[in-house]
Amino acid sequence: MAEQVRSSIAADGADRRDTPLLEARGICKSFLHVQALQDVNFRVYPGEIVALVGDNGAGKSTLMKVLCGAHHADRGEIFIEGRPVTIRNPHDAQALGIAVVYQDLALVNQRDVASNVFLGREPKRGFGVVDKPRMVRESRQVLQRLKINIPSVYAQVGLLSGGQRQAVAIARAIHQGGRLIFMDEPTAALGVQEQAKVLKLIEDLKAEGTAVVVVSHNLQHVFDVADRIVVMRGGRNAGERIKSETTPEEIVRLIVGADRIRAAEVA
């Protein structure tokens, strides 16, 4: 089974000629006695939307955290555009163009949009004074570029809708210079209309050449936007499919483990 998975990944890799934007090989990570990631491989190509799916505890969040510097892998290598890199903390990841949009969005509700887009990276004009005009200007530009509809960059983030807040978090990731953006459950907390807007935004990011990794439970949304679907199970790679060559049924089978389905059918 594992053999088969590995060979299918190799075959898929062979017909892509460009270097992956990000490649992780043989990532292992354990917490005390729990082996959270075992020999996991993961690649993202420039301008690609990859869905990272799996059941709870499959290791998808841990993998995301390793790749964005929140966790440190016990073993394994990470390459950016073919160059080996070390990611020890979120700053390292940021410097390499990797940005994260957390599920809880990590926004400061009491502050305005511009302050959130620049959170922790406020530009200075001297004497430690924050260059607010520049923050306002650049926030507008990035929101405009992403065609994000926000009443005003002076608006308090807590007053915005869930989708708008998601958009602000994405704008921040883009403004950080993210070439690869991880999104943890980007649609989970949203209404149906807002979900559609966020999915559209993910497609717009792709059109701009930004690579996006969507960590999600929602297979319908995964099939709406992803180019490629990477499935994890029990801390290992469970399979990887090009969206156009697979079905939701097959992905579900990979998520829960094909043998278990067969067992259930027999029973």
Place this chain on the structure above:
Amino acid sequence: MAELVLRDQEGVGAVGGSERGILQRLRDTRELGIAVVAIAMFVFLAIVRTDTFLTTNNLIGVAQRISLLTIIAVGMTFVMISGEIDLSVGSMYGLLAIGLSEMLVTWGWNPILAMPVIILAGVALGFINGFITTTFGIPSFIVTLGMLALLRGVTLTWIRTPPFGRVGGWFDRIFGGYVWEIPAQVFWMVGVVIIAAWVLSQTRFGYHVYATGGNPQAAANAGIDIRRVKIACFMILGGLTALASCILIGWLHGVSRNHGTGYELDVIAAVVIGGTFLFGGAGSVVGTFLGATITGLLTNGLILLGFEQDTEQIAKGAVIILAVSLDTWIRRRQRIA
């Protein structure tokens, strides 16, 4: 070209517009609302008790008390916006004031030496509060409650008879003197308010204080050292409490061993009446100044209106609950909107 198009859209576009968001307006109106209350109280007292309220002596006394309260409450504003609280501020005020008095009077130190020592002591006490809170992850409420008792105990154990004596010279003049009819305290307060308002609203450190209190996890994710920010806020409060102690000694030349007992309530009242959110992330220095003005006028007004001094506590307690309820209610409505 792209620039031009962008700018063109900015005027009419969805993102652009020069309108200050709803928040900005609400925040402005909140401070405006507090200012209106303060002015209304002033006018009311001026009309009802013209002969006693509108005298130079009374107004100077009110201004002196409001000034000291504001200086300490400004420090508390930093701490509370960063999501913490300091209940030890009253005991700290007492210890620093009586300690300074002891140095100047009993030990005969030159104020040029005693003053920096007391300021450093205040900053160090703030550091201890912040360090324990952030290192052990204990709520600052508990840490500073312990410090409230501890520092008062130190004062009472150390000082048996409170020293009293005029230092004279420049020390009395810069802290207890007058320019025209305006007491020195008022100038100190204005200076503190201007500098603190600038730091909090304009500097990167100020932005980080708001972010730390608003969403500590998000601030930390964004690379802000929230521990350092919180400790710095406690240190600012300690330093300003020490400054208030200097002013107090220059003005009154001595204090009792119980000085500052219960003062933390006045300080926190001024801060929350001034619109600073009890759980961090929002508030302003100007709001705190207005909050201190309201509590100062309340105290003075009750006395002038002939209420017993003990009723002051009732009024103050009620005003705190009212202010926080109102604030929480407004914020909850905002969140839902």
